[in-house]
Amino acid sequence: MKVGITGKGKARRITVNRRTPVIEYSFKGVERRGGREIGTSCGRVAISEEEWGLALRKELDTYEHVIGFGEKAFDIERRRLVLRMWNTDPGGYRRGDDPIYTSIPFFISVREKVAGYFVNSTSEVVFDVGVSEYDQVLVKIPEKHAEIYIFEGSTIEEVVEQFVGLTGMPFMPPEWSLGHQISRYSYYPESYVLKVAGEYARSVPVSAIYLDIDYMDGFKLFTWNSKIFRDPKGMVESLHRKGIRAVAIIDPGLKAEQGYRHFEKGVGGYVETGDRELYLGRVWPGLCAFPDFFRDEAVDHWKRMVKSFVTENSLDGLWLDMNEPSVFSETKTIPEDAVHSYRGERVKHGSVHNAYGFMEVRATYEAMKEVVEEPFILSRSGYAGIQKYAAIWTGDNISSWDDLRLQIPIVTSMGISGIPFAGCDLGGFAGRTEGELLARYYQMALFFPVFRNHKAKDGSDQELYLLPERFRKMAADAVSTRYMFMPYLYSLAYEAHRTGHPVARPLCYEFQNDRTAYSINDEYMAGRSLLYAPLLEKGESGRDVYLPEGRWFSLYEGAELTGPGWFRRGEGDSIFIRRGSVIPMSGNAYLAYGSGEFHMFDGKERLLKSDATGFDAGHTVEEGEVTFLGIEGGRCSMDGKMTGCLSENGRTRVAGRGFRRVSVLSRAGSSRKHAGSKQRNSNHRAVQ
Numbered sequence: 001m002k003v004g005i006t007g008k009g010k011a012r013r014i015t016v017n018r019r020t021p022v023i024e025y026s027f028k029g030v031e032r033r034g035g036r037e038i039g040t041s042c043g044r045v046a047i048s049e050e051e052w053g054l055a056l057r058k059e060l061d062t063y064e065h066v067i068g069f070g071e072k073a074f075d076i077e078r079r080r081l082v083l084r085m086w087n088t089d090p091g092g093y094r095r096g097d098d099p100i101y102t103s104i105p106f107f108i109s110v111r112e113k114v115a116g117y118f119v120n121s122t123s124e125v126v127f128d129v130g131v132s133e134y135d136q137v138l139v140k141i142p143e144k145h146a147e148i149y150i151f152e153g154s155t156i157e158e159v160v161e162q163f164v165g166l167t168g169m170p171f172m173p174p175e176w177s178l179g180h181q182i183s184r185y186s187y188y189p190e191s192y193v194l195k196v197a198g199e200y201a202r203s204v205p206v207s208a209i210y211l212d213i214d215y216m217d218g219f220k221l222f223t224w225n226s227k228i229f230r231d232p233k234g235m236v237e238s239l240h241r242k243g244i245r246a247v248a249i250i251d252p253g254l255k256a257e258q259g260y261r262h263f264e265k266g267v268g269g270y271v272e273t274g275d276r277e278l279y280l281g282r283v284w285p286g287l288c289a290f291p292d293f294f295r296d297e298a299v300d301h302w303k304r305m306v307k308s309f310v311t312e313n314s315l316d317g318l319w320l321d322m323n324e325p326s327v328f329s330e331t332k333t334i335p336e337d338a339v340h341s342y343r344g345e346r347v348k349h350g351s352v353h354n355a356y357g358f359m360e361v362r363a364t365y366e367a368m369k370e371v372v373e374e375p376f377i378l379s380r381s382g383y384a385g386i387q388k389y390a391a392i393w394t395g396d397n398i399s400s401w402d403d404l405r406l407q408i409p410i411v412t413s414m415g416i417s418g419i420p421f422a423g424c425d426l427g428g429f430a431g432r433t434e435g436e437l438l439a440r441y442y443q444m445a446l447f448f449p450v451f452r453n454h455k456a457k458d459g460s461d462q463e464l465y466l467l468p469e470r471f472r473k474m475a476a477d478a479v480s481t482r483y484m485f486m487p488y489l490y491s492l493a494y495e496a497h498r499t500g501h502p503v504a505r506p507l508c509y510e511f512q513n514d515r516t517a518y519s520i521n522d523e524y525m526a527g528r529s530l531l532y533a534p535l536l537e538k539g540e541s542g543r544d545v546y547l548p549e550g551r552w553f554s555l556y557e558g559a560e561l562t563g564p565g566w567f568r569r570g571e572g573d574s575i576f577i578r579r580g581s582v583i584p585m586s587g588n589a590y591l592a593y594g595s596g597e598f599h600m601f602d603g604k605e606r607l608l609k610s611d612a613t614g615f616d617a618g619h620t621v622e623e624g625e626v627t628f629l630g631i632e633g634g635r636c637s638m639d640g641k642m643t644g645c646l647s648e649n650g651r652t653r654v655a656g657r658g659f660r661r662v663s664v665l666s667r668a669g670s671s672r673k674h675a676g677s678k679q680r681n682s683n684h685r686a687v688q
């Protein structure tokens with residue numbers, strides 16, 4: 001066994017029997033020889049060769065926390081779990097089902113110090129966190145070679161920054177993708193899509209509508225069923241006139257059918273069987289061929305199809321589904337012995353499985369970038385680095401009160417695993433949703449970057465305008481509140497794009513020395529400034545809220561609370577502002593709480609005014625007035641004028657949805673401006 005080590009101090013790369021991995025990241029330095037044991041600030045790591053591959057053992061200590069691993073249907077704390085990395089379509093999942101769609105073989109250990117461990121393998125790696133060996137994290141790699149990265153730091157944030165720094169900075173999502181999005185399996189015909197958009201326009205704001213597989217002709221990719229979609233481009237343009245974007249679904253498999261041009265043109269670039277035959281797997285359209293995204297020819301063909309489809313139909317985004325890839329067979333995916341061609345070598349599917357969706361998304365993103373200004377992709381599957389290209393949604397959740405609670409640890413764990421842009425199907429995908437549950441989903445996901453209502457064919461209707469008034473109002477208020485916080489969400493998205501920091505964060509990310517924080521799965525932070533504790537139980541009208549150390553301002557009650565401690569709060573009292581924060585809001589307003597000096601600069605970085613101290617929260621900024629407050633040494637940059645308003649006495653309301661880009665990085669001394677942009681109805685580049 002040959003061990004090589006590159007780098008020292010905070011980030012190291014360990015290679016075992018060096019081989020170029022399928023997904024390569026750039027890591028500079030000269031490799032030197034290493035031994036089988038590596039000391040890290042969170043315990044020793046020992047490497048051994050086994051019959052079935054390689055084993056890594058990292059010591060697991062009594063008070064150590066283990067978090068990360070991306071999309072897993074468990075609580076935030078990962079101790080005493082066995083987690084499998086194998087992108088899978090579980091066809092609906094519940095708490096405890098593992099694996100699901102997206103695998104991120106990366107975890108963070110927190111002791112006095114913090115360390116991150118990333119096993120860059122796209123095959124089926126298993127992490128056994130103290131189950132079969134009580135005092136070890138045992139990692140089983142089914143190959144004789146491995147690439148492992150170890151990151152060290154004093155905070156979780158530092159480790160996340162290093163992991164994202166290696167795997168790729170998140171793309172910058174377009175503003176509209178942070179708004180309220182709606183979807184159904186499937187809205188059709190064309191007139192119905194417009195009807196739904198019209199109903200929403202009269203009731204609750206919507207920023208995008210999704211088209212599910214029924215728009216296609218026999219589920220053939222990049223086609224339309226012209227009986228029900230006579231003029232797709234016209235339909236999209238009329239959505240644009242209403243200020244609504246259009247996103248269409250694309251699956252990876254192309255129907256293997258003679259005469260289907262897109263399939264025929266791709267021949268020579270598909271996944272093959274071990275006998276060099278075309279591999280065919282059954283999915284929605286029947287037997288399909290799967291583009292081998294590891295081959296340049298397949299990527300080029302795919303990109304051509306994407307570009308013309310997006311351009312011809314004026315689409316704003318693509319929704320990449322079934323890309324684990326999902327096949328309707330016993331193993332639920334392409335057989336492990338099917339073959340891809342990678343850099344001229346034949347590689348078995350089993351060793352690149354977890355990279356399949358990643359490669360598809362990357363090709364799609366690169367194609368979209370050529371034809372739209374701000375590409376948006378919502379993907380179901382991914383691998384470490386997927387954040388460069390796409391947001392992830394958590395797939396086919398089942399409408400239930402437990403799923404409502406489960407989505408918080410899933411989405412926030414993705415946040416600390418490099419994927420800041422994530423969300424779940426509001427209302428739950430499968431099953432029947434009652435009004436109260438749907439309204440609670442809207443409230444629960446208020447600060448999730450992806451905020452999309454989606455439902456299965458045979459599930460109950462869950463358009464907000466169909467709900468009983470009481471629940472409709474609850475959900476509509478959640479949407480209003482989201483738009484009120486939109487400049488803050490946008491600011492957090494920008495922070496994520498520049499730093500890799502998550503938007504929705506588990507409490508432990510901000511309060512890593514607070515043991516209780518690791519057990520809080522029913523609250524989350526939006527950025528560093530806001531703690532959110534929604535109601536998650538049926539029939540509940542109040543709950544106990546845990547507030548970590550510090551002073552907090554309850555937005556709804558206007559009360560100041562001092563943590564750490566538990567507080568009984570009533571319905572609606574779910575938003576808590578951390579002292580020392582300034583939050584940009586719609587309506588030319590800043591919500592500022594704390595004291596200190598807050599400076600504001602104009603778009604040219606000229607200081608407009610400084611010196612204010614000690615405001616209470618809920619301060620309303622009049623047009624032209626320049627205000628401030630907040631964090632010591634904080635800086636804020638503001639661009640343009642916003643519309644809407646934030647209101648009095650700690651109670652909130654919203655009037656207006658328009659906003660321009662504003663970004664505030666509320667860390668002492670760091671602030672960056674993002675170029676302002678006018679609200680546009682379409683983001684297409686001029687067609688060449």
Ligand code: GLC
Nearest residue numbers: 184185212213249321395396
């Ligand atoms: C999968 C997706 C779901 C979609 C359906 C039909 O189940 O996860 O969101 O509606 O396929 O395309």
